Amino acid sequence: MFRLVEETGFTKVRSAVVPRFRFRKAATQASAEAFGVKAVVMTALKPAGA
Amino acid sequence: MTEPAEIPASLEGVLKDEILRMYQEVADNPDSEFHFYHGREAAELFEYDAEWLARAPGGAVDSFAGVGNPHLRSRLQPGETVLDLGSGAGLDSIIASWQVGPAGNVIGLDLNPSMCLKAQAHAASTGARLDCRTGSMENIPLPDASVDVVLSNGVINLSFRKRRVLEELYRVLKPGGRMSIADIVSAKQLSQSIVNDPKLWAS
16 A cells, blocks of 8 residues: 555655554454554655646 | 456446445444444544544444544645545544635545435534535546545545555645545455455455
8 A cells, every 4th residue: 555655656655553443353353463454544745746 | 455466347346336335334223233343432442532523423423434543644724625535424524624614625525325415414414514426436526636635534445446546546636735544454465265255345
């Protein structure tokens, strides 16, 4: 996602993990962890000259 | 979060139907239990301002299905035009409307026309202004360079064509515009069994 945002032309791409995100069901959460699934908040700018 | 190499059109159609069904279910039956936290419980988990949640209509709060809090870094200013991509029952749009004030504009976009109607009704009940459009995030029905800020919460991960979605966001943003999006990402390539299962993808 981060790479896709940069490749699209956005600059100043920043992301931070949402620390308290988790799935409600334990089995879903375990599967998510196995795949490295997490929630992030991402910010980015469209350059002023674009 | 990667792009599947080939996307069967039939699978994408099935996926969109499942997304519509899933989030309609959250809106219609917010007391049900889903794979994800939703409603007030989720909003509090993601540190939505207690004052916002007290002021927002109960229906918008109860049907909230975000994965984080894009407002923490959005820095919305009075007078700005905001696009809420995947506006759902309208909680994020309503909060944005309060921040941009009467000189600003909030445009919601949702795949589901009934969700747009619901979001607009929720906004109107608080005096917030929301112009909700029905459409897809891969073909945003807005002109080039027409918004200052894009907000989104748990939506882009639902698309098979994330690159296309990001290109659309870039197109509709004004030069110097910005986005603040909360979303789900995966460090590993999802297995084909997950990619091909609309219920898993939609949740």
